[in-house]
Amino acid sequence: MKSVIIGFGGALPQKCIKNDELPASLNTSDEWISQRTGIKQRYVIGEGESTSTLSTKAAKDALDHAKISPNDIDLIIVGTTTGDYTFPATACVVQKNLGITNGCPAFDVSAACSGFIYSLDVADSFIKAGRAKYALVIGADCFSKILDWNDRSSCVLFGDGAGAVVLKAEEDADKGIQYCKTYADGSYTDYLVTSGGVSTTQGAGVVTMKGREVFKFAVEKFCDTFHELLKKNNLNVEDVDLIIPHQANVRIINKLIDVLKIDPKKVVVTIDKHSNTSAATIPLALNEIKDSIGTNKNVVLLSMGAGFTWGSILIRM
Numbered sequence: 001m002k003s004v005i006i007g008f009g010g011a012l013p014q015k016c017i018k019n020d021e022l023p024a025s026l027n028t029s030d031e032w033i034s035q036r037t038g039i040k041q042r043y044v045i046g047e048g049e050s051t052s053t054l055s056t057k058a059a060k061d062a063l064d065h066a067k068i069s070p071n072d073i074d075l076i077i078v079g080t081t082t083g084d085y086t087f088p089a090t091a092c093v094v095q096k097n098l099g100i101t102n103g104c105p106a107f108d109v110s111a112a113c114s115g116f117i118y119s120l121d122v123a124d125s126f127i128k129a130g131r132a133k134y135a136l137v138i139g140a141d142c143f144s145k146i147l148d149w150n151d152r153s154s155c156v157l158f159g160d161g162a163g164a165v166v167l168k169a170e171e172d173a174d175k176g177i178q179y180c181k182t183y184a185d186g187s188y189t190d191y192l193v194t195s196g197g198v199s200t201t202q203g204a205g206v207v208t209m210k211g212r213e214v215f216k217f218a219v220e221k222f223c224d225t226f227h228e229l230l231k232k233n234n235l236n237v238e239d240v241d242l243i244i245p246h247q248a249n250v251r252i253i254n255k256l257i258d259v260l261k262i263d264p265k266k267v268v269v270t271i272d273k274h275s276n277t278s279a280a281t282i283p284l285a286l287n288e289i290k291d292s293i294g295t296n297k298n299v300v301l302l303s304m305g306a307g308f309t310w311g312s313i314l315i316r317m
């Protein structure tokens with residue numbers, strides 16, 4: 001049984017803030033942000049927008065693209081760490097918003113920037129076990145709500161967004177998800193962490209990060225997990241048609257290109273337009289390129305985030 005992607009969707013908030021529109025009090029510049037990160041702008045939620053509204057919009061988009069109706073869905077997973085509520089799960093809110101009344105399981109997966117990769121892995125396992133035919137998998141985050149907007153070293157990096165895919169269980173399919181591998185190393189908990197949470201400070205806290213250490217770890221794990229994926233699937237670098245890495249810093253992506261010796265044209269970059277949208281970067285990028293991917297292509301997804309969590313997925317489109 002293979003999990004085949006039959007629909008892509010994405011949603012961004014209405015408000016876009018370009019680098020030179022950031023508050024002067026931050027003492028930053030378009031030059032610093034562009035050169036050090038590749039980010040040119042970020043989208044930030046406003047009145048009436050939240051993680052569930054963006055997720056719902058992205059999900060509707062993906063359902064339309066897949067040409068199936070909401071009640072065909074029998075599993076909903078949202079990778080997010082910035083849900084509307086502590087509970088219920090954002091996936092349950094999405095289920096309600098889509099008018100899904102078939103009682104399908106709906107839950108969130110907390111793996112920070114690796115949330116979409118982890119969620120795809122779980123959905124693929126449900127499908128392989130015969131427990132779902134159509135799964136809706138969403139990566140969504142609104143980090144603008146957990147940023148310290150006085151800390152220029154973190155607040156310029158992140159933005160809000162949601163991306164979604166619809167998976168279909170297909171027997172004997174050549175295409176679909178071929179391989180998933182997820183990892184975590186909790187000894188790095190303090191390297192990328194919010195300053196509080198429900199059982200400690202009651203609030204969500206704000207993002208804190210040891211940027212340089214996170215940078216190094218991301219490069220190392222992107223490369224390691226990519227090489228492992230090649231080995232396990234008997235592929236050479238040339239057999240990979242497209243890599244979609246998590247979008248945290250264009251310099252991380254450029255390092256990856258150098259180390260892997262891969263054609264830069266095969267590596268998708270969206271950080272200039274979207275910034276780092278955490279769990280949404282990869283599904284938003286997939287949605288951006290959906291019309292140009294083509295068929296019989298090997299697409300690799302790579303993620304790394306707080307935890308630390310990381311992983312890779314190989315999809316045959």
Ligand code: UT7
Pocket residue numbers: 027028029032033036037113152153154156192210211212213214215218247248249252276278304305306
């Ligand atoms: O998605 C989760 C994973 N996240 C990541 O992978 C992020 C990984 N880390 C990074 O992308 C980079 O480490 C950062 C973008 C966070 C920082 O870049 P850096 O090149 O490592 O800069 P730095 O932290 O070493 O800071 C260099 C200088 C400092 O000034 P001094 O001490 O040299 O005078 C900072 O104060 O840049 C200064 N700086 C800024 N200047 C202008 C830091 N942030 C800013 C800013 N504007 N926004």
